[in-house]
Amino acid sequence: MKENDLPVFIKNEKSFKDDSNYDVFTRQKRQLQQRRNRLLQRLREAQRQRRLRQRKQQQKRAERLRKQKLYLQERNKAAKERRLVFLQRERERLEKFRIEREQRLSSILASQTTAHAETTTEVTTTAATTAATSAATTAATTAATTSSTAAPTAAPGSG
Secondary structure, three states, X not given: OEEOOEXXXXXXXXXXXXXXXXXXXXXXXXXXXXXXXXXXXXXXXXXXXXXXXXXXXXXXXXXXXXXXXXXXXXXXXHHHHHHHHHHHHHHHHHHHHHXXXXXXHHHHHHHHHHHHHOOOHHHHXXXXXXXXXXXXXXXXXXXXXXXXXXXXXXXXOOO
């Protein structure tokens, strides 16, 4: 109620409805704005926390992958070393076997040569030539085996 565009006071209280409605609207608007700001702030904080968690997880994953890669490299290096040692030992074993075989053959030939040397001198010359040829062949084989870098084939029955 207004008289001459002035608010009417009833029992010492303001009673103009338009102003009170306006006050309610502004109060609600202000509350909504504050609520919206708090909500946006919480949302930003949640996003920041999520990004931080993701970054930490990514760092952990990268560290895990790095450690795994180092471990695999070490294992491959150890396996390569084992293979090289095995091949070296196998070459040595085969060389030893070859030398023993040559010694047996040369001792057999020497015993045959001495037995036949008493009967004929021609046999001795042939045996000596055979022994010399065998020695030259073994020297060439030894040189070829030691200079060879290819892996030797395993002897039958060596497993």
